[in-house]
Amino acid sequence: MTATAEHAGDAAAIAASRHDAEAFGVIYDRYATGLHRYAYRRLGPQSAEDAVAETFLAAFRHRGRYDLAREDARPWLFGILTKEIARRWRTEQARYRALSRAAEGDVVEGFADDVDAAVSAQSARGALADGLGRLAAGDRDVLLLIAWSGLSYEEVAQTLRIKVGTVRSRLHRARRKLREALGEDTMTDFFEVER
Amino acid sequence: MNEMKLLDELGSALDPAGPLPQDLRRRVLTGAVRPQPLWRRLLAGRAGTRVAVVGGLAAVLTAVVLAAQVIPIGGGEPAAQAQAADILAGAAAQARLQPEVRVRGDQFVRVESVATVLGMNEATRESSTSTIARQVWLSADGTHDGLIRQRPRSGGGDWSETPLPGCRDGVMTQSKGGVTGTQACTPTPGYVGGLPSDPDAMLAHLYRGVDDHPNKNPRDQQAFSAAADLVDEAYLAPASLAAVFGAVAEIPGVSVIGEVTDEAGRAGVAVALREVQGTRTELIFDRASHAYLGTRTVALQDGDGLTAGQVLFSSAVLTVGIVDRVGA
Numbered sequence: 001m002t003a004t005a006e007h008a009g010d011a012a013a014i015a016a017s018r019h020d021a022e023a024f025g026v027i028y029d030r031y032a033t034g035l036h037r038y039a040y041r042r043l044g045p046q047s048a049e050d051a052v053a054e055t056f057l058a059a060f061r062h063r064g065r066y067d068l069a070r071e072d073a074r075p076w077l078f079g080i081l082t083k084e085i086a087r088r089w090r091t092e093q094a095r096y097r098a099l100s101r102a103a104e105g106d107v108v109e110g111f112a113d114d115v116d117a118a119v120s121a122q123s124a125r126g127a128l129a130d131g132l133g134r135l136a137a138g139d140r141d142v143l144l145l146i147a148w149s150g151l152s153y154e155e156v157a158q159t160l161r162i163k164v165g166t167v168r169s170r171l172h173r174a175r176r177k178l179r180e181a182l183g184e185d186t187m188t189d190f191f192e193v194e195r
Numbered sequence: 196m197n198e199m200k201l202l203d204e205l206g207s208a209l210d211p212a213g214p215l216p217q218d219l220r221r222r223v224l225t226g227a228v229r230p231q232p233l234w235r236r237l238l239a240g241r242a243g244t245r246v247a248v249v250g251g252l253a254a255v256l257t258a259v260v261l262a263a264q265v266i267p268i269g270g271g272e273p274a275a276q277a278q279a280a281d282i283l284a285g286a287a288a289q290a291r292l293q294p295e296v297r298v299r300g301d302q303f304v305r306v307e308s309v310a311t312v313l314g315m316n317e318a319t320r321e322s323s324t325s326t327i328a329r330q331v332w333l334s335a336d337g338t339h340d341g342l343i344r345q346r347p348r349s350g351g352g353d354w355s356e357t358p359l360p361g362c363r364d365g366v367m368t369q370s371k372g373g374v375t376g377t378q379a380c381t382p383t384p385g386y387v388g389g390l391p392s393d394p395d396a397m398l399a400h401l402y403r404g405v406d407d408h409p410n411k412n413p414r415d416q417q418a419f420s421a422a423a424d425l426v427d428e429a430y431l432a433p434a435s436l437a438a439v440f441g442a443v444a445e446i447p448g449v450s451v452i453g454e455v456t457d458e459a460g461r462a463g464v465a466v467a468l469r470e471v472q473g474t475r476t477e478l479i480f481d482r483a484s485h486a487y488l489g490t491r492t493v494a495l496q497d498g499d500g501l502t503a504g505q506v507l508f509s510s511a512v513l514t515v516g517i518v519d520r521v522g523a
Contacts (some may be wrong), residue, residue, distance in 0.1 A: 028220060028223055028224065032215055032220065037210055037211060041206050041213045048211075053219060085354065128201050142500070143202070148202075148206045175198055178198040179198050182198060
């Protein structure tokens, strides 16, 4: 993987932070928003904030182990965040249940009001949230990292420390289960997925 | 509809409404860079705005783990509560004997104290205990530059100074390592005038503060914490100080813990409230006169790297005064 300019210098900042702790602020400023948005989608306001704070504190503690050959720190940070989210699985499950109910009119914290207009399939969203809650944890991590974090297949593989082939097979399985949850014919889309 | 497209839309709908929580950066970076007093972490939700108690915690390490020595006073829970009311009434009477000082906005509240703080370095997860002597000058109206001066009590180290920049015209100027920066702020007055002088009004004032800034702690616990924050390292008008002690007697769950020795070695008696975090915060009063001496927070159970009876924070006030200049 080659580093884009946007992510260049992460390794240098982390290296500097080993001697000058405050240099770590650069890493926070670059990635806090992205990590927070991802965590917020999965966990909701309060837990997202906690998970992101714990992620950066853990990253700081382990900055000595960061592989300085990696220019882009996102896979490393999303990997830590994934573990922090896993620790909050009850919150995440409760969020999907709430979203599933919200399709029937309940209010969910942090759920924008103006979306109704954008989506014809309000009930599909409930089914989708329900389906997300039922996925195996590893499949859900792959699916949501691909869909929501902006990381590539290769980066997701690095994030979760799995092979790219495993990313593909988990994604495939997760998508199939979501389609089942949405009540679509799983056979119709089967070949589309493989492309 | 394609499930990935649906997922994309669901994600957008779930996005946070505003920018990152402002507090988060400070929370992350101060946690990462500086050891955080453990008691403050455990009691998250307490007002606790009085800046870091310990500046350079790492400078002062001792191997001593303090254990709370308490000699219980006989009697059950109702008796302990009644005794607490007696002690607090005595404390209120003592408070009314204090001189009434007119405080000008450009003056400073000067408090001298000794403290022991258990800290935990977030980066290494190591806890450490420091015993310090401490002097603070708090700007009465919060717009002047104050100061915290601390040194280890043993070993005779030098005073370390932490400036407390005043907040003028909504801006605070901070210097660190030769770099100067400004930050938006609202003044934090070191002297709060106009507080109720009647115990019932003070009690209402404490609970109103709780309801204005709700957190997950029980209301009574928050009210007690608010009272402790009001009297700790502060000057209050005598009638208001008396009202605080009168109000504390009315907070459910407040009871006498027993006879203790305070951080300065004085014979005291502790009135306390048990906190849901498994800790207990004590207000300590002189055993004979019931004058206020200081405060202490003790772990009540093992866990979180603590053992039952361990002192997280202990502070004894030696002198309180109003002065015209910092350093005076």
